[in-house]
Amino acid sequence: MKDLLAVVMLLGIYSLLSASFFVLMDAVDVAFTEAAVGAGISTLLMLLAITMTGRTEHPTRHKPLLALAVVVVTGSLLIYGTLDMPYFGSAEAPIHQHVAPRYINDSMQEIGVPNIVTSVLASYRAFDTFGEVVVIFTAGMGVLALLSTVRRSEDNETIDSFNQSMHEQHLILRIVSKMMIPFILLFALYVQFHGDFGPGGGFQAGVIFASAIFLYTMLFGMSTARRVINQSFIQILAATGVLLYGSVGVVSLLNGKEFFDYSALSADPVAGQHLGILLIELGVGITVAAVMVIIFFNFADRRGYSPDKESEDL
Amino acid sequence: MLIGLYNYWVVVVLMMVGFYIVIAHGNLIKKIVGLSIFQTSVFIFYISMAKVDNGTAPILANGIEQYSNPLPHVLILTAIVVGIATTALGLALAVRIKEAYGSAEEEDIQKKDNLDC
Numbered sequence: 001m002k003d004l005l006a007v008v009m010l011l012g013i014y015s016l017l018s019a020s021f022f023v024l025m026d027a028v029d030v031a032f033t034e035a036a037v038g039a040g041i042s043t044l045l046m047l048l049a050i051t052m053t054g055r056t057e058h059p060t061r062h063k064p065l066l067a068l069a070v071v072v073v074t075g076s077l078l079i080y081g082t083l084d085m086p087y088f089g090s091a092e093a094p095i096h097q098h099v100a101p102r103y104i105n106d107s108m109q110e111i112g113v114p115n116i117v118t119s120v121l122a123s124y125r126a127f128d129t130f131g132e133v134v135v136i137f138t139a140g141m142g143v144l145a146l147l148s149t150v151r152r153s154e155d156n157e158t159i160d161s162f163n164q165s166m167h168e169q170h171l172i173l174r175i176v177s178k179m180m181i182p183f184i185l186l187f188a189l190y191v192q193f194h195g196d197f198g199p200g201g202g203f204q205a206g207v208i209f210a211s212a213i214f215l216y217t218m219l220f221g222m223s224t225a226r227r228v229i230n231q232s233f234i235q236i237l238a239a240t241g242v243l244l245y246g247s248v249g250v251v252s253l254l255n256g257k258e259f260f261d262y263s264a265l266s267a268d269p270v271a272g273q274h275l276g277i278l279l280i281e282l283g284v285g286i287t288v289a290a291v292m293v294i295i296f297f298n299f300a301d302r303r304g305y306s307p308d309k310e311s312e313d314l
Numbered sequence: 315m316l317i318g319l320y321n322y323w324v325v326v327v328l329m330m331v332g333f334y335i336v337i338a339h340g341n342l343i344k345k346i347v348g349l350s351i352f353q354t355s356v357f358i359f360y361i362s363m364a365k366v367d368n369g370t371a372p373i374l375a376n377g378i379e380q381y382s383n384p385l386p387h388v389l390i391l392t393a394i395v396v397g398i399a400t401t402a403l404g405l406a407l408a409v410r411i412k413e414a415y416g417s418a419e420e421e422d423i424q425k426k427d428n429l430d431c
Binding site for chain 1: 363
């Protein structure tokens, strides 16, 4: 397929489908994330990218037969490798024998949170999740370093006039979406704080929160969104989330327990776990939402910006 | 019964589709699309290993005997969000390459590089 718009749209549909079979395989939290990220944000970012890199693909391919041969050989080796794997759905598979029984049987006494995914994510494997949050933060900073532009007032005016003409044409879309945005933000907060009891948590909530801001930006234009959300404020927020997460670990260190052992946060270990999970999920949510907004703003800003202008200035 | 391994075969096929796109197409955006298909196949691999027959979602409730394994869910949940962050970084690089070389096709970029040398 040569039209990249169609490719990106198909990728979005594929992500939504994969979210639906994650539900079938009992991974509700994962499906939630995939639906928000894969079908929503990733499609949007890809669309933004193709507006800048061109919509059509060059027809030439390099050595498709050789590539096909490599793929077929690798694929058959991998299939040969699966012959020793445990069968699908087998309860005796080695993966279910190691730490999983402890999580399932003891997490209610140790953590006191019904959603096992949340207790593993935020408590048993908090160190791991901390690393992931730092990776997200770093990727956001990388996009900022690659794409951030120095904005000039004359550019703003041309973008403004373009925005005005576009937005007057979509009155119904604008009003309906304007009514939706508060509910999306409210839903994000529900997902954030209900993550202990049902599917949800900081990662999903951050993504949903960011998508409400994306919707606002798409309808009212970059310059309006810039006035609502200041770029440096959002950068500080992204760092605050990581710091909040890390400082919970440091507080438990200072109280004489291990890093991220939340029972140090309160006299009652289970209450301490609740508090710790709440705080670090908040940190995750803030960082994810802020980084997604940073990425989106920088991509959107890059449009209509020509690198020649920069070299003229230099 | 070999048919019990079908989940792995689906994963391998998806993974190879992604791999083929990455190596056979010259367009940088299409390569990133290929990488995300590859990535999703790994997600499916982990989640399908976590599934237990007659199990339910790992949220504790009364009257449920069998839960699916929560650990792979945690790993993949975070991997998805990290995946979008790194994909965005890749797209940002593609945009910058397009600005610098005037093209997002691998062959054009290679030609320009060879001319510069």
